[in-house]
Amino acid sequence: MKYYAIVLALLSCGSLCVAQPSQQISEDFKPSTLNQPGQEYPQVNSQGYARFKILAPQADSVRVSLGLRGRGGTKLSKGEDGSWMGTTAGPLDEGFHYYHIIVDGGKFNDPGALNFYGSVRWESGIEVPAHDQDFYALKDVPHGNVQQILFPSKSTHTSRRAFVYTPPGYDKNQSTRYPVLYLQHGWGEDETAWTNQGRANLIMDNMIAEGKIKPFIIVMTYGMTNEIKFGGLRNFDITPFQTVLVDELIPYVDANFRTIADQSHRAMAGLSMGGMETRTITINKPEFFSHYALMSGGVYKPEDIKDKSKVKLIFLSCGSKERPDGVKSATATLKEAGFNAVSYISEGTAHEFQTWRRSLYELAPLLFKN
């Protein structure tokens, strides 16, 4: 046990770690809520262990990428019926995890699971029930819509896709206008991530139903205009995406939706790479946004911001398994410099979507208050 503990401390592995490898496994496995219709596997138990079953009768080796990092994920064993089964060596963190399977050296998705765009590919996804899953559950409350729009982009010579969340009642309250949050995904993801993995629409529906927030619109578009391969981030140039967002998407949204089309009613937030984009664009274009949020996506320093009076909120967050000290100290520094800065640390989660679901839940009530 001691050896394990040291190894684990050295790895910044988040959900891929095994917390208590020797604990008794409860045999109360149920199909993951993100399985394809009618599929029994993958399964998750009440402790957060995941169990996989893959049919590949003539394969020599089947592994799952989830599990203990550095040990090749979870190796499955072949059963007499030609299917391969295995259970993670320990519980996974609460929330959503990407994964894939490796069959005889080839990378494939689990035929039992739904797919989610991450790592520049559609990956399998699995959901570990969380103690706080109620805030992103599908409930019997009025639901907003998620609209796919195709907006003209001269700078990239195409029609680009965005998803627009309009709150419940948007179509009925024809005289109401709404603030807008521009919300960006992370590296390797796309404009589907915040609703599919993040459940942003359900988080909003539930908070609006409970009267916790005033309704606003969320716009999600693809934040990678140039490089989609590994390594592209090293030489990342924000200009093409900034042009799409500020010169093309925002005017389109303001012309086609009932927005309050001014700086004080426009926010930008992003996770991971989307945080990096948010930071750069809000610094470059302070006349467009008043509320900024970086989720596991870096920090602001007071000197980054030229005109403090234009910034209504800076929200910084990450998981407790990331670098919470950096987020906390940056927030303290911003507060000392007179900014309305708020930090949030998601307990027990890493650089994954549970951190960002919770971050949106914490951020939303703070937006457009003033």
Place this chain on the structure above:
Amino acid sequence: MKYYAIVLALLSCGSLCVAQPSQQISEDFKPSTLNQPGQEYPQVNSQGYARFKILAPQADSVRVSLGLRGRGGTKLSKGEDGSWMGTTAGPLDEGFHYYHIIVDGGKFNDPGALNFYGSVRWESGIEVPAHDQDFYALKDVPHGNVQQILFPSKSTHTSRRAFVYTPPGYDKNQSTRYPVLYLQHGWGEDETAWTNQGRANLIMDNMIAEGKIKPFIIVMTYGMTNEIKFGGLRNFDITPFQTVLVDELIPYVDANFRTIADQSHRAMAGLSMGGMETRTITINKPEFFSHYALMSGGVYKPEDIKDKSKVKLIFLSCGSKERPDGVKSATATLKEAGFNAVSYISEGTAHEFQTWRRSLYELAPLLFKN
């Protein structure tokens, strides 16, 4: 060659057939337009041959389900770099095809291709360029939106999902109200099929831009409330879905969108199983729909319809590789009986989405004329 011809005539295999197995293959292969971002394979050439490449270094056998039916699809051969490659034995039909790969006896998706929901699973998809692909191309024209709605369904104790296409200008023309087409997918598909595979929104955008049709709304929801497994269709009971559609979805759409909420401005259409559903529901509930369309999904007989005066249009279609004679003779019989019946046969296509894309293109100008 003669032996092939006989075998092919006996199989009702559509796109899975090989038209001219011995023709010279042009080496002008390009990535399929439905590949995942940055993926070079699968590829399609100008003749409609498809070429696949799958990395699985330690596998013993890799096959692709597309190819000559009854011969195990297309067998791939292992190259020195550990990847498996192969080309279909002949050209595929124009348009969209579902497929999967078989690796050492296990069924997986092609990591290079996007996934589409069909056969009660997310399958790989490949697009063979068609001579008439312009009508469903993404063009620089005003685009309508595709909205995901979650509507309350008491009968199934949940919020159910539908997609609603609203035409360009819907949000700007606040005084305009629109007719509605309820459009159903086929067996094993879901409410994503008509936009993802069918490109219904782009077909509409293009026709509206060219002035070929007057704008209308399209509503697409999941048509399988009970059985999702093979065999379920044998004992299919329309009642649960009819309740969802007529008692729950239609009132929700009429309350939340600017529809013309009467029988004469409401149409129902469906492909394959969705045609079967359309036929049954329009016969059961003639007070709701005035325009009926069955695409590769059966026919009406004059005696099916109690009150002829309520029916403004009956549209019947299928691919030339299905049973065009049945569609044509049923249409003739309906015409003789005094119905406004129209048939359409998609040349060179089978029970696949190219037939249904074209069917929608032919149907749309006929809707809501009177």
